[in-house]
Amino acid sequence: MVNTAEFIERLQKVLDYYGLSASAFADKIQVNRASISHLMSGRNKPSLDFVLKILDTFxxxxxxxxxxxxxTFPKKPDSAEETSGTLFSNPAPPRENPEVRIAKVDVEPEVSTKQEDPIKSAQKKNIEKIIIFYTDGTFKTFIES
Structure with missing residues (x-):
């Protein structure tokens, strides 16, 4: 069973470690601010959902x-490396005389098929009306005369 007073102390360590206030922490883990307040005062015990949200966020x-x-808190980086190897966790030893091969590649420019320019095709059309919308919710309409 979880000792609520000790849980509150550990939760306070987490808040101090991340430099968060109780309300900022509540926002970050997406719980009501009142639930953090009630928990920190000892009125409520931590729920499973609350604990899982902490673990998901942090x-x-x-x-x-x-x-x-x-x-420990925070987790030691060694424990994470043991569970999953990284790209450089077990590097191969360097070879004595590495062979260097340089391949010469001739690159030919790609010839694209000629496509009709969309701007030129738009010039064949006549503009009837232009509407400009502004961020304040207003707009202007320009009509061909």
Missing amino acids: PEIELYWLLNGQG
Whole structure:
């Protein structure tokens, strides 16, 4: 079972670590500000939905640390590297005499088929009306006379 007082202390560490106020934290994890206030005052206990929203928003928080105080905060980068290798986690040793091959490639320009210019085709048409919309919600209409 989660000790609410200790959970509040760990939650306060999270707020301090990210430099967030309780209301900014509530906005970030998309919960009501009142639920954070009630939780921090000890009136309510943390719900599963609340804890999952914290973990979704802040993946560097360990679940067991948040609930029971076991583990570390923030997660150590070593633990993430153990679960999934990176591009350079196990590099191959360099070869003694690497062979360098340079290939010469002749590039021919691509010949495109001639297409009719859309501006020239638009010049064959007559403009009847132009409407300009402004950001303040007004507009002007220009009509061919």
